[in-house]
Amino acid sequence: MTFSFAPRSASGRTYPLIPAVLALALGAFAIGVTEFTIMGLLPQAVEDLGVDLPSGGILISAYAIGVVVGAPILAAALATLDRRMSAGLLMVLFALGHFGSIFAPDYTSMLAARFISGLPHGAYFSAAALAASHLAGPARRGQAISWVLAGLSGAMLVGAPAATWLGQITHWRSMFILVTVLASLTVLLVFLLVPRVPAPENASIRRELSGLKSAGLWKAIIVAVIGFAGVFALYTYIAEITVQVGGMPASLIPLVLAIYGVGGVAGTLLGGKMANTRPVFTVIVMIAALTASLALFGLTSPWWILSCVFVLTAGATASALSPAMQVILVDSAPQSPQLAGAFNHSAFNMANAMGAWIGAGVLQAGFGVQVTPLAGAAVAAVGLVLAVPLLGGRRIQRRSTRGVKATD
Template identity: 60%
Template sequence: MPNNAADEPSSTSPSTSSSAPPSASSASSSASRSGPLGHRAILPGILALALGGFAIGTTEFAIMGLLPEAVADLGVDLPAGGILISAYALGVVIGAPLLAAGMARIDRRTSALWLMALFVIGHAASLFAPDFTTMLVARFISGLPHGAYFSAAALAAAHLAGPARRGQAIAWVMAGLSVANLIGVPLATWLGQNSGWRWMFIVTGLFGAATMAAVAWLVPRVPAPPGASVRGELTALRSPALWRAIVVGIIGFAGMFALYTYIAPVFTDVGGMAPQLVPVIMALYGVGMVVGTLVGGALSDRSARRTLQWMLAIVAVALACFSLTAQWWILSLVPLLAAAMAASALVPSLQVLLVDAAPQAPQLSGALNHSALNLANAMGAWVGAAVIQAGLGLQVPAGAGAALAGVGLLLSLILLRSRKS
């Protein structure tokens, strides 16, 4: 990838489509010349797409803050609660490539609407799940549309913004997930602690329904590229560069989830923090995510590879510092914020690297970003559970996460060194 995204050939950009109707094509061209993403012609549509990220981010992360309440209600132990989180992640891993490839020929707005409808259905099932096993299935269903939605939404936003600022456009969509950690997750956590943890599913389901209304109203049609097909999308799987980036993303990002999965008990049981302050911690993490996502998007337009590598290094150092300061919860807020910012900055850079690795299959390659990140989610939760079950203490998963991030950094230096970006 070139150092300046504006110099990219349009053929490699997921944001261009010669099949777009004149109005959509003109809007994209106008957006490319009009300056910042805040241009009134494109901002409402991008924010509507970001609202879906807000809904997804709320459900993905709020369950971690409510893990003590969830395991008590379902009658399982804390490591089993980690499996509940992994079930959602597994849904993302499986659903992202299958649904993204299957919707290769469908208009991006229509894809986003159908996927968000499935998201709402999954949350209705979670709300009424009577036992742990049923809840696992419901959470798996809820995760199915996650990656494919972000892929469709990112491609639509990149089309609206133009090729010179596709990294920023993608970051704005991903920022919905980050803002969820600032507003949606603390709200759902507070509501769950005070009114029952299943209220999280009501809140996120309503956010999903609101997304459907906003996308239908504010997002123009973004047709799939001419000749798009399931077979064409599957050609992405033959790209060695794609798989190298996926491996780096899985291992590097798993480090963050080794800590974040158990963030509530770490702060309360190890740090001695009052449980009522858990929503505040989630909000602080959200601040770091918002800042990191937007900064990461801007940096990715300069060099996605170098952004990825620098952020992995920061995550490794921050998690190691968190492990050492976990018993003093106020002191541990500093490395937590640093880790949140750096981990979130990884997301748009990885998205750009994956789409560039297989530009002929943008829908699938973009969705695989979320497969990678949620495999990281499942891996991190599993590593954290293994450390806890081994009796090493709740503060040790952060140290294990630092090691994973370090391995991810090393792999990025080896596997991605041939890229020019």
């Protein structure tokens, strides 16, 4: 399948869409492997580094904080750069951070390496999503974004379980070797298969930063952070919950991660399709379903086979939020597509850190690990209560549909 690039390029050439999107999605896959595998290998990591479980959870937060810090800074700094070049350079930085993680000698240096690895995460997704949506055309931008994000969901389905299994039979740091290889391959394929996607003619760092004045942008970020945080109160400690509380054999942890990934792939594709016309509705419905999934997982955690049903639904509903939020954020600040798109992943990783901290707080307060998803459900419920007034309902819904041609 090809789409004409002529409306955006003087060359008038046509480019194959699928190879280009797959190359960009491979970078998303690499990011997903590092983001979701560390949870399954957390028991081995804390033992090897000589720290307790709550401190191990901070390893997850360190990466997430890197995303939060790096997404707006790098997205604004690369605003005038070709999207393909941006994606390639950001993936180089991502690979270097993981190379450092392979050889980090202690807990402190591992925290630093995880932080550096997280810096390019959000800006990469922004550049990749903008490139894919540009190639696919405005009428299919929600689906184009979901195709890139499907790499992230594919990592939950295949990459994270495989890397977890590899870490269990070899060493938990083997995950960093795998991700370094995937990131390096992404750099090569992006420059080979993705056509140049120039930034808009009027793009500038100042113009991108002007998006920070958008009240709608900040309202959407608040909803994304609070609504999504709950799922990481579950996912961060999923290995401990299913094994210690549910009695599941530790060897089946990769299977549980794969179940979450199945839901993630389905949710991403469904959310992308719904986001084409009804992004706000999609966000509200999915946060409600996520709240229910987290609560039901917590209640059924003593029976791991039953609780896996809600692992599936939690993965689907959480993943469906991302393409819809991407559309809402970009429409909230159409003059700043790179920055707004990066804030999507900055917000979700702020939620990642928040969820890990909530879980650590529950444990430090003396509660059992099975309480962490219930705490996550309570946080997601707050996000649901805030979603309707902050997202503005029909007003933003109309702007989201009408504003398709205004974005990059």
